Amino acid sequence: MVSGLESIQLGTVILIVVAGLAAGWVDAVVGGGGLIQLPAMLLVPGISPVQALATNKMGSIFGTSTSAATYYRRVRPDLRTALPMAAIALAGSYGGAALAANLPASVFKPIIVLALIAVALFTAFQPGIGQLTKLRHEGHRHYVVACLIGGVIGFYDGLIGPGTGSFLIIALVSAMGYAFLEASAKAKIVNVATNAGALLFFVPHGAVLWGLGLLLGMANMAGGYLGARTAVRQGSKFIRIVFLVVVGALIIKLGSDVWQDNLS
16 A cells, blocks of 8 residues: 555545645644544554555644744744754754654653643633743843754654644743743744654655655645634634644543543
């Protein structure tokens, strides 16, 4: 199965396109598009979990690149922070992808669920957070914190994936003091790098289903463009609300995965 399209029925193809479009929109606003896209990928007959993860990254890089470009034109995020953070995140994502091929994600899911619950509570009970940019660090320390965030979350993206954009945004808001809109713009630049880092591992190992990945990518691009424009137009308050909804959905999804893993 080279392209991934050989044995898919038309209904499944339509579902994947719709999932890619929706995932691109969600990813552009607050991250977490993998919550929609990855389960749709697993409906493809005969696909392995590694192929699903790799092809998901192939589709996502189209959407994150489009939304990153849209954000950059309209928000003009500070590249002096975003680019070093992205470079470290790329390396972290490559390492996570390498580990994903050898270690089940179920090992890490309980930790991720607890982290997401903490993030949701923190955001819900801090209504003023992320409304305005008030940087918490200056000089060398600012860049060190940014690179640490990039490395840790990049590793997570290569290993598991769903919720990466949400983790990036909340880290940029809470640990660094950015407004939600500025954080979303930077997160998309870093997210391009994390997708690229994972693909640097997956492509040489033949895990990407190219036809399916390109189809997913086109849908993701459209969703990413629309989502970025919506986020810029609506501002930080809107992003915060969507963020809480997506994080809640991630908690339910990953929590149910942990529950099923414990039962089996």
